[in-house]
Amino acid sequence: MTLPTRDSSPDALHAAMVRRLARSGNVLTDAVAEAMAAVPRHLFLPDTPPRMAYSEQDIITKRVTADGPALSWASAPGTIATTLEQLIVLPGQNVLEVGTGTGYTTALLAHLTGMGGHVTTLDIDPDITAAARDVLTATGHTTITALTGDGRHGHPDAAPYQRIVAAGTWDIPAAWWDQLARGGRLVVPLRLRGASYSIGFAHRGDRMVSDTIEPTGLTPMISGEGERTASIHQDTLVCLVWDHDQPISSAALSGVLHRDRAVAVSGVTLGRNTPVDGIWLRLAATEAGCCRITARGPAVTSQLCTPAIPSGSPALVEEDSLAYLTLTRERYGYAHVLGAIGHGPKRHQLTDRIIAAIHAWDRDRTAAPTITLHRGTPNTTRTRIITKGENRLTITP
Secondary structure (H helix, E strand, O other): OOOOOOOOOHHHHHHHHHHHHHHHOOOOOHHHHHHHHHOOHHHHOOOOOHHHHOOOOOEEEEEOOOOOOEEEEEOOHHHHHHHHHHHOOOOOOEEEEEOOOOOHHHHHHHHHHOOOOEEEEEEOOHHHHHHHHHHHHHOOOOOEEEEEOOHHHOOHHHOOEEEEEEOEEOOOOHHHHHHEEEEEEEEEEEEEOOEEEEEEEEEOOOEEEEEEEEEOOOOEOOOOOOEEEEEOOHHHOEEEEEEOOOOOOOHHHOOHHHOOEEEEEEEEEEOOOOOOHHHHHHHHHHOOOEEEEEEOHHHHHOOOOOOOOOOOEEEEEEOOEEEEEEEEEOOOOOOEEEEEEEEOOOHHHHHHHHHHHHHHHHHOOOOOOEEEEEEOOOOOOOOOEEEEOOEEEEEEO
8 A cells, every 4th residue: 555645635645646546557548547637536535534545545435334344445546547447438428337336436437428428327325326426416527327226237228338337246237238339348347266357348249358357356246146155164264265157065175175285386486466367367267166265364374275365366176176376485585486285186186287377377477368258158169168147258368
Protein backbone atom coordinates (compact mmCIF):
# COMPACT_ATOMS: atom_id res chain seq x y z
CA MET A 1 0.00 0.00 0.00
CA THR A 2 1.37 3.43 -0.98
CA LEU A 3 0.28 6.52 0.92
CA PRO A 4 1.23 10.05 -0.25
CA THR A 5 3.37 11.90 2.26
CA ARG A 6 3.32 15.60 1.27
CA ASP A 7 0.30 17.85 0.75
CA SER A 8 -2.65 16.00 2.27
CA SER A 9 -5.45 18.10 0.76
CA PRO A 10 -7.97 16.05 -1.25
CA ASP A 11 -6.96 17.80 -4.49
CA ALA A 12 -3.27 17.04 -3.95
CA LEU A 13 -3.96 13.45 -2.99
CA HIS A 14 -6.16 13.07 -6.07
CA ALA A 15 -3.43 14.41 -8.37
CA ALA A 16 -0.85 12.13 -6.74
CA MET A 17 -3.11 9.12 -7.35
CA VAL A 18 -3.42 9.95 -11.04
CA ARG A 19 0.36 10.29 -11.39
CA ARG A 20 0.90 7.00 -9.53
CA LEU A 21 -1.51 5.14 -11.80
CA ALA A 22 0.25 6.48 -14.90
CA ARG A 23 3.67 5.38 -13.60
CA SER A 24 2.38 1.94 -12.61
CA GLY A 25 1.00 1.15 -16.04
CA ASN A 26 -2.59 0.74 -14.80
CA VAL A 27 -3.53 3.76 -16.91
CA LEU A 28 -2.47 3.51 -20.56
CA THR A 29 -4.81 5.81 -22.50
CA ASP A 30 -5.54 9.53 -22.34
CA ALA A 31 -9.27 8.83 -22.04
CA VAL A 32 -8.90 6.82 -18.82
CA ALA A 33 -6.31 9.26 -17.43
CA GLU A 34 -8.70 12.17 -18.01
CA ALA A 35 -11.57 10.29 -16.37
CA MET A 36 -9.50 9.40 -13.30
CA ALA A 37 -8.41 13.05 -13.05
CA ALA A 38 -11.94 14.41 -13.49
CA VAL A 39 -13.76 12.35 -10.82
CA PRO A 40 -12.76 12.95 -7.15
CA ARG A 41 -12.75 9.55 -5.44
CA HIS A 42 -13.06 10.87 -1.88
CA LEU A 43 -16.55 12.25 -2.58
CA PHE A 44 -17.76 8.67 -3.05
CA LEU A 45 -16.17 7.55 0.23
CA PRO A 46 -17.46 10.19 2.68
CA ASP A 47 -16.70 8.08 5.76
CA THR A 48 -13.12 7.39 4.67
CA PRO A 49 -10.17 9.77 5.28
CA PRO A 50 -8.98 11.23 1.94
CA ARG A 51 -5.48 9.78 2.41
CA MET A 52 -6.99 6.30 2.51
CA ALA A 53 -9.50 7.03 -0.26
CA TYR A 54 -6.66 7.85 -2.66
CA SER A 55 -4.33 5.07 -1.54
CA GLU A 56 -3.91 1.83 -3.47
CA GLN A 57 -6.11 -0.40 -1.38
CA ASP A 58 -9.58 -1.93 -1.33
CA ILE A 59 -11.92 -0.26 1.16
CA ILE A 60 -14.75 -2.23 2.73
CA THR A 61 -17.95 -0.19 2.65
CA LYS A 62 -20.50 -2.70 3.97
CA ARG A 63 -20.33 -5.95 5.92
CA VAL A 64 -22.89 -8.71 6.39
CA THR A 65 -22.60 -8.05 10.16
CA ALA A 66 -20.51 -5.59 12.14
CA ASP A 67 -17.55 -7.98 12.30
CA GLY A 68 -18.59 -10.34 9.50
CA PRO A 69 -17.40 -10.80 5.93
CA ALA A 70 -17.44 -7.93 3.43
CA LEU A 71 -20.62 -7.49 1.42
CA SER A 72 -19.41 -4.55 -0.65
CA TRP A 73 -16.16 -2.67 -1.06
CA ALA A 74 -14.50 -0.01 -3.18
CA SER A 75 -11.81 -1.63 -5.27
CA ALA A 76 -8.36 -0.04 -5.35
CA PRO A 77 -7.91 2.72 -7.94
CA GLY A 78 -5.41 0.63 -9.90
CA THR A 79 -7.90 -2.22 -10.22
CA ILE A 80 -10.59 0.16 -11.45
CA ALA A 81 -8.25 1.80 -13.94
CA THR A 82 -7.21 -1.58 -15.36
CA THR A 83 -10.88 -2.56 -15.73
CA LEU A 84 -11.63 0.65 -17.63
CA GLU A 85 -8.68 0.03 -19.95
CA GLN A 86 -10.01 -3.47 -20.62
CA LEU A 87 -13.51 -2.15 -21.32
CA ILE A 88 -12.46 0.45 -23.96
CA VAL A 89 -15.47 2.74 -23.48
CA LEU A 90 -16.08 5.16 -26.36
CA PRO A 91 -18.03 8.45 -26.33
CA GLY A 92 -21.75 8.05 -26.95
CA GLN A 93 -21.95 4.40 -25.91
CA ASN A 94 -24.68 2.75 -23.86
CA VAL A 95 -23.12 0.98 -20.86
CA LEU A 96 -24.48 -1.44 -18.25
CA GLU A 97 -22.69 -1.74 -14.91
CA VAL A 98 -23.60 -4.70 -12.68
CA GLY A 99 -22.61 -3.89 -9.11
CA THR A 100 -22.91 -0.18 -8.29
CA GLY A 101 -20.80 -0.05 -5.13
CA THR A 102 -20.05 3.53 -4.14
CA GLY A 103 -20.90 4.92 -7.57
CA TYR A 104 -17.28 5.96 -8.24
CA THR A 105 -16.79 3.60 -11.19
CA THR A 106 -20.25 4.61 -12.44
CA ALA A 107 -19.11 8.24 -12.54
CA LEU A 108 -15.92 7.28 -14.39
CA LEU A 109 -17.99 5.40 -16.96
CA ALA A 110 -20.26 8.42 -17.40
CA HIS A 111 -17.22 10.62 -18.02
CA LEU A 112 -15.96 8.20 -20.66
CA THR A 113 -19.30 7.96 -22.49
CA GLY A 114 -19.85 11.74 -22.40
CA MET A 115 -23.12 13.62 -22.75
CA GLY A 116 -24.12 11.54 -25.76
CA GLY A 117 -23.88 8.26 -23.88
CA HIS A 118 -25.70 6.65 -20.98
CA VAL A 119 -24.80 4.41 -18.03
CA THR A 120 -27.29 2.09 -16.33
CA THR A 121 -26.03 0.73 -13.03
CA LEU A 122 -27.63 -2.09 -11.02
CA ASP A 123 -27.12 -3.29 -7.47
CA ILE A 124 -29.12 -5.87 -5.54
CA ASP A 125 -28.84 -3.90 -2.27
CA PRO A 126 -31.29 -0.96 -2.09
CA ASP A 127 -29.17 0.86 0.52
CA ILE A 128 -26.15 0.76 -1.79
CA THR A 129 -28.22 1.95 -4.74
CA ALA A 130 -29.73 4.83 -2.76
CA ALA A 131 -26.37 6.02 -1.40
CA ALA A 132 -24.77 5.90 -4.84
CA ARG A 133 -27.72 7.70 -6.44
CA ASP A 134 -27.44 10.49 -3.87
CA VAL A 135 -23.73 11.12 -4.44
CA LEU A 136 -24.06 10.85 -8.23
CA THR A 137 -26.85 13.44 -8.17
CA ALA A 138 -24.86 15.68 -5.84
CA THR A 139 -21.82 15.53 -8.15
CA GLY A 140 -23.89 16.52 -11.20
CA HIS A 141 -24.02 13.23 -13.11
CA THR A 142 -27.13 13.36 -15.29
CA THR A 143 -26.49 10.56 -17.78
CA ILE A 144 -26.80 7.75 -15.22
CA THR A 145 -29.74 5.57 -14.22
CA ALA A 146 -29.19 3.81 -10.87
CA LEU A 147 -31.56 0.90 -10.20
CA THR A 148 -32.02 -1.80 -7.57
CA GLY A 149 -32.25 -5.30 -8.96
CA ASP A 150 -30.59 -8.66 -9.48
CA GLY A 151 -27.74 -7.97 -11.87
CA ARG A 152 -27.92 -11.48 -13.30
CA HIS A 153 -31.05 -10.36 -15.16
CA GLY A 154 -29.45 -7.19 -16.51
CA HIS A 155 -31.84 -4.40 -17.55
CA PRO A 156 -33.52 -5.25 -20.87
CA ASP A 157 -35.43 -1.94 -21.06
CA ALA A 158 -32.24 -0.03 -21.97
CA ALA A 159 -30.58 -2.76 -24.07
CA PRO A 160 -28.66 -3.29 -26.26
CA TYR A 161 -25.46 -2.20 -24.55
CA GLN A 162 -22.16 -1.66 -26.32
CA ARG A 163 -20.34 -2.31 -23.05
CA ILE A 164 -21.15 -4.34 -19.92
CA VAL A 165 -18.92 -4.34 -16.84
CA ALA A 166 -19.79 -6.55 -13.89
CA ALA A 167 -18.82 -7.61 -10.41
CA GLY A 168 -17.25 -11.02 -9.96
CA THR A 169 -19.26 -14.07 -10.93
CA TRP A 170 -18.83 -17.79 -11.55
CA ASP A 171 -20.79 -17.88 -14.82
CA ILE A 172 -22.08 -15.49 -17.48
CA PRO A 173 -25.88 -15.14 -17.24
CA ALA A 174 -27.92 -15.55 -20.43
CA ALA A 175 -29.27 -12.01 -19.99
CA TRP A 176 -25.81 -10.53 -20.49
CA TRP A 177 -25.36 -12.43 -23.76
CA ASP A 178 -28.76 -11.22 -24.95
CA GLN A 179 -28.36 -7.59 -23.87
CA LEU A 180 -24.79 -7.08 -25.11
CA ALA A 181 -24.67 -5.84 -28.71
CA ARG A 182 -22.87 -8.10 -31.16
CA GLY A 183 -19.30 -6.83 -31.37
CA GLY A 184 -19.69 -5.27 -27.90
CA ARG A 185 -17.39 -5.85 -24.95
CA LEU A 186 -17.95 -7.52 -21.60
CA VAL A 187 -15.43 -7.16 -18.76
CA VAL A 188 -16.04 -9.38 -15.77
CA PRO A 189 -13.98 -10.98 -13.00
CA LEU A 190 -14.72 -14.64 -13.72
CA ARG A 191 -14.13 -17.45 -11.25
CA LEU A 192 -12.24 -20.28 -12.90
CA ARG A 193 -10.89 -23.38 -11.14
CA GLY A 194 -10.71 -21.50 -7.84
CA ALA A 195 -8.98 -18.40 -9.21
CA SER A 196 -10.46 -15.10 -10.37
CA TYR A 197 -9.48 -13.22 -13.53
CA SER A 198 -10.75 -9.94 -14.92
CA ILE A 199 -11.41 -10.94 -18.51
CA GLY A 200 -12.19 -8.67 -21.43
CA PHE A 201 -14.48 -10.54 -23.83
CA ALA A 202 -15.50 -9.56 -27.36
CA HIS A 203 -19.05 -10.70 -28.25
CA ARG A 204 -19.02 -12.80 -31.43
CA GLY A 205 -22.53 -14.20 -31.58
CA ASP A 206 -22.47 -17.67 -30.06
CA ARG A 207 -19.01 -17.06 -28.58
CA MET A 208 -17.30 -14.56 -26.33
CA VAL A 209 -13.53 -14.49 -26.93
CA SER A 210 -11.01 -12.99 -24.50
CA ASP A 211 -8.42 -10.45 -25.56
CA THR A 212 -7.28 -9.28 -22.11
CA ILE A 213 -6.84 -11.26 -18.88
CA GLU A 214 -5.82 -9.74 -15.55
CA PRO A 215 -5.72 -11.28 -12.05
CA THR A 216 -8.26 -9.64 -9.77
CA GLY A 217 -10.04 -9.69 -6.47
CA LEU A 218 -13.19 -7.70 -7.24
CA THR A 219 -16.39 -8.10 -5.25
CA PRO A 220 -18.26 -11.30 -6.19
CA MET A 221 -21.95 -11.24 -7.01
CA ILE A 222 -24.10 -12.88 -4.35
CA SER A 223 -24.23 -16.42 -5.66
CA GLY A 224 -22.86 -19.71 -4.39
CA GLU A 225 -23.45 -21.69 -7.56
CA GLY A 226 -20.75 -23.65 -9.24
CA GLU A 227 -18.04 -23.94 -6.59
CA ARG A 228 -17.44 -26.44 -3.81
CA THR A 229 -15.33 -25.81 -0.71
CA ALA A 230 -14.21 -28.44 1.78
CA SER A 231 -11.57 -28.95 4.43
CA ILE A 232 -9.02 -31.72 3.91
CA HIS A 233 -7.63 -31.37 7.42
CA GLN A 234 -9.11 -31.08 10.87
CA ASP A 235 -9.94 -27.58 12.15
CA THR A 236 -10.19 -26.37 8.53
CA LEU A 237 -6.47 -25.60 8.48
CA VAL A 238 -6.28 -26.61 4.82
CA CYS A 239 -9.15 -26.31 2.33
CA LEU A 240 -9.78 -26.96 -1.34
CA VAL A 241 -12.04 -25.00 -3.70
CA TRP A 242 -13.16 -26.66 -6.93
CA ASP A 243 -15.92 -26.52 -9.53
CA HIS A 244 -19.01 -28.70 -9.62
CA ASP A 245 -18.00 -30.37 -12.90
CA GLN A 246 -14.71 -31.72 -11.52
CA PRO A 247 -14.10 -35.30 -10.35
CA ILE A 248 -12.91 -34.27 -6.88
CA SER A 249 -14.00 -35.85 -3.60
CA SER A 250 -12.92 -34.29 -0.32
CA ALA A 251 -13.68 -37.58 1.43
CA ALA A 252 -11.07 -39.35 -0.69
CA LEU A 253 -8.52 -36.71 0.35
CA SER A 254 -9.14 -36.91 4.08
CA GLY A 255 -5.74 -37.21 5.76
CA VAL A 256 -3.86 -36.88 2.46
CA LEU A 257 -1.37 -34.41 3.95
CA HIS A 258 -0.13 -37.14 6.29
CA ARG A 259 0.49 -39.63 3.48
CA ASP A 260 3.76 -40.16 1.63
CA ARG A 261 5.21 -36.86 0.41
CA ALA A 262 7.16 -35.91 -2.71
CA VAL A 263 8.98 -32.61 -3.33
CA ALA A 264 9.96 -31.48 -6.83
CA VAL A 265 11.96 -28.34 -7.65
CA SER A 266 11.73 -26.67 -11.06
CA GLY A 267 14.85 -24.52 -10.99
CA VAL A 268 12.69 -21.60 -12.18
CA THR A 269 13.08 -18.50 -10.01
CA LEU A 270 10.38 -16.03 -9.10
CA GLY A 271 11.00 -12.42 -8.16
CA ARG A 272 9.15 -10.58 -5.45
CA ASN A 273 5.49 -9.83 -6.35
CA THR A 274 5.64 -11.83 -9.59
CA PRO A 275 2.17 -13.32 -10.24
CA VAL A 276 1.73 -17.05 -10.86
CA ASP A 277 -1.59 -16.74 -12.66
CA GLY A 278 -0.09 -17.89 -15.94
CA ILE A 279 0.84 -21.22 -14.36
CA TRP A 280 -2.64 -21.58 -12.88
CA LEU A 281 -4.29 -20.94 -16.26
CA ARG A 282 -2.07 -23.52 -17.99
CA LEU A 283 -3.08 -26.10 -15.41
CA ALA A 284 -6.75 -25.15 -15.78
CA ALA A 285 -6.47 -25.61 -19.55
CA THR A 286 -5.01 -29.11 -19.37
CA GLU A 287 -5.88 -30.72 -16.04
CA ALA A 288 -9.27 -32.07 -14.98
CA GLY A 289 -8.31 -31.77 -11.32
CA CYS A 290 -6.94 -28.21 -11.23
CA CYS A 291 -8.30 -26.39 -8.18
CA ARG A 292 -7.40 -23.96 -5.36
CA ILE A 293 -5.70 -24.83 -2.08
CA THR A 294 -5.66 -22.55 0.97
CA ALA A 295 -3.67 -22.99 4.16
CA ARG A 296 -4.07 -21.12 7.43
CA GLY A 297 -1.09 -19.86 9.41
CA PRO A 298 -0.59 -22.87 11.73
CA ALA A 299 -0.54 -25.24 8.76
CA VAL A 300 2.17 -23.16 7.07
CA THR A 301 4.37 -22.58 10.11
CA SER A 302 4.24 -26.27 11.04
CA GLN A 303 5.16 -27.20 7.43
CA LEU A 304 2.02 -29.31 7.17
CA CYS A 305 1.07 -27.46 3.97
CA THR A 306 3.11 -24.69 2.34
CA PRO A 307 1.45 -23.37 -0.83
CA ALA A 308 3.23 -20.64 -2.80
CA ILE A 309 0.46 -18.25 -1.72
CA PRO A 310 -1.27 -19.55 1.43
CA SER A 311 -4.50 -17.66 0.70
CA GLY A 312 -4.83 -19.43 -2.63
CA SER A 313 -2.51 -21.41 -4.89
CA PRO A 314 -3.08 -23.84 -7.77
CA ALA A 315 -3.33 -27.52 -6.89
CA LEU A 316 -3.95 -30.76 -8.77
CA VAL A 317 -6.14 -33.59 -7.50
CA GLU A 318 -6.48 -37.07 -8.90
CA GLU A 319 -8.54 -39.55 -6.90
CA ASP A 320 -6.83 -39.82 -3.47
CA SER A 321 -3.69 -37.84 -4.39
CA LEU A 322 -2.88 -34.14 -4.24
CA ALA A 323 -0.07 -31.81 -5.36
CA TYR A 324 0.27 -28.04 -5.13
CA LEU A 325 2.54 -25.19 -6.22
CA THR A 326 5.11 -24.14 -3.63
CA LEU A 327 8.11 -21.84 -3.24
CA THR A 328 11.53 -22.35 -1.69
CA ARG A 329 13.89 -19.48 -0.93
CA GLU A 330 17.25 -19.45 -2.67
CA ARG A 331 20.15 -19.82 -0.32
CA TYR A 332 21.47 -16.41 -1.35
CA GLY A 333 19.45 -13.41 -2.52
CA TYR A 334 15.75 -12.62 -2.49
CA ALA A 335 14.48 -14.81 -5.31
CA HIS A 336 12.39 -17.90 -4.76
CA VAL A 337 12.39 -21.17 -6.67
CA LEU A 338 9.10 -22.60 -7.88
CA GLY A 339 8.34 -26.21 -7.08
CA ALA A 340 5.62 -28.67 -6.20
CA ILE A 341 4.74 -30.83 -3.19
CA GLY A 342 2.63 -33.93 -3.59
CA HIS A 343 0.94 -36.46 -1.31
CA GLY A 344 -0.66 -39.82 -1.96
CA PRO A 345 -0.09 -42.70 -4.40
CA LYS A 346 0.07 -40.45 -7.50
CA ARG A 347 2.18 -37.73 -5.89
CA HIS A 348 5.09 -38.08 -8.32
CA GLN A 349 2.91 -37.88 -11.44
CA LEU A 350 1.07 -34.82 -10.12
CA THR A 351 4.21 -32.93 -9.09
CA ASP A 352 5.78 -33.70 -12.48
CA ARG A 353 2.77 -32.17 -14.22
CA ILE A 354 3.00 -29.00 -12.13
CA ILE A 355 6.72 -28.73 -12.91
CA ALA A 356 5.94 -29.12 -16.63
CA ALA A 357 3.43 -26.26 -16.39
CA ILE A 358 6.02 -24.09 -14.63
CA HIS A 359 8.54 -24.66 -17.43
CA ALA A 360 5.93 -24.00 -20.14
CA TRP A 361 5.04 -20.71 -18.45
CA ASP A 362 8.70 -19.77 -17.99
CA ARG A 363 9.44 -20.10 -21.71
CA ASP A 364 7.15 -17.12 -22.36
CA ARG A 365 5.86 -15.46 -19.21
CA THR A 366 4.01 -12.77 -21.16
CA ALA A 367 2.02 -15.19 -23.30
CA ALA A 368 -1.71 -14.79 -22.72
CA PRO A 369 -4.02 -17.76 -23.31
CA THR A 370 -7.34 -17.27 -25.07
CA ILE A 371 -10.46 -18.00 -23.02
CA THR A 372 -13.59 -18.63 -25.06
CA LEU A 373 -17.12 -18.82 -23.70
CA HIS A 374 -19.54 -20.85 -25.82
CA ARG A 375 -23.33 -20.91 -25.76
CA GLY A 376 -23.85 -24.64 -25.95
CA THR A 377 -21.18 -27.30 -26.44
CA PRO A 378 -18.28 -26.41 -28.77
CA ASN A 379 -17.30 -28.81 -31.52
CA THR A 380 -13.80 -29.70 -30.36
CA THR A 381 -11.89 -32.76 -29.24
CA ARG A 382 -8.51 -31.08 -28.84
CA THR A 383 -9.33 -28.68 -26.01
CA ARG A 384 -10.62 -29.49 -22.53
CA ILE A 385 -14.19 -28.25 -22.08
CA ILE A 386 -15.09 -26.64 -18.75
CA THR A 387 -18.80 -26.71 -17.91
CA LYS A 388 -20.30 -23.55 -16.40
CA GLY A 389 -24.07 -23.70 -16.05
CA GLU A 390 -25.49 -23.41 -19.55
CA ASN A 391 -22.17 -22.13 -20.93
CA ARG A 392 -19.04 -24.02 -21.88
CA LEU A 393 -15.54 -22.60 -21.62
CA THR A 394 -12.30 -23.50 -23.36
CA ILE A 395 -8.75 -22.27 -22.76
CA THR A 396 -6.15 -22.24 -25.51
CA PRO A 397 -2.67 -21.83 -23.98
